Amino acid sequence: MQSDDNAVTIIGLGSMGAALAQAFLRAGHRTTVWNRTPQRAEPLLRAGAAYEPDVKNAVTASRLVIACLTNFEVTHQALIPAAEALAGRTLVTLNSGTPAGARQIAAWCAEQGANYLGGAVKNTPAAIGRPDTLLYYCGDRTVFEQHRSTLQILGGDTQYLGRDVDLAALYELAVGGTLLPALLGFFQGVVLITSRGLSAQSMVPHTVKWLEMISNELPRLAEEIDTGDYENPRSSLALFYEGIEHDEAIGREGKIDVSWNVPIHDLLRRAVAEGRQNQSISALTELLRLR
């Protein structure tokens, strides 16, 4: 099978992979798809995609191959039968995973004579193709520039992070770390509100404003961390330390299990014990670094 410049192959048709393929089909790209479970390709076939049951043929169909499977290990295993076909092509991975996993698959691509770009989608499948959807990539800049306009179909906010092949995985893990604690904070608040017969929805506009405030504070906190100067805080550690009893009061008031707060409170207590009470809350990063 021959490939043309416009052709794209999508390996993996889960929620995200299917959305990627749909975006390329909408943009008029010749789109070949492969998935372990062939039935998942059916809606894409109706939209004009070609399904290749053999992963090697799927890879051969396009110069640009985008894999969106569960993680790097699964991606590697799925592509082993297509190893030879990868030579001279570009593999882009858009799965979550560890920086080590990204380095391993990049090294394997190099052994096959393939170009490699690591990537990450920082949004949901429904947001694929929107002008403000963020995806970021890493690896050889020339290879990225060669495919930039095609990759931009997936999201208008397409960014290049740098040459190191694990940067997308690194930033994905680093940025993603905010998600679970932020959601748990929201869920704890919702349990308190609903214990009074109020709806969870009633909290949403206030929480959105609160998250905006936190977003606005991030550049200043990052500057404190980058310079190592924690001495002119807008929000001191003491302020958060005094808030410990409020968190505990929330538990009593709403009959809520607030035990997930305990390690956070321990961190605040350790910081105060180190004499950091007048430093910025950003000084907690110093306690997170294993010494």
Ligand SMILES: NC(=O)c1ccc[n+]([C@@H]2O[C@H](COP(=O)([O-])OP(=O)(O)OC[C@H]3O[C@@H](n4cnc5c(N)ncnc54)[C@H](OP(=O)(O)O)[C@@H]3O)[C@@H](O)[C@H]2O)c1
């Ligand atoms: N969904 C999101 O909101 C979202 C957002 C950002 C990033 N991501 C990332 O995108 C990646 C894919 O997510 P998704 O939501 O599309 O996941 P998903 O719906 O669970 O799909 C997983 C895909 O991996 C395939 N797969 C799993 N194990 C396999 C194996 N051993 N061999 C071959 N194929 C295998 C599945 O094939 P079968 O169909 O045959 O099972 C399917 O194509 C993940 O790394 C995820 O973290 C997802």
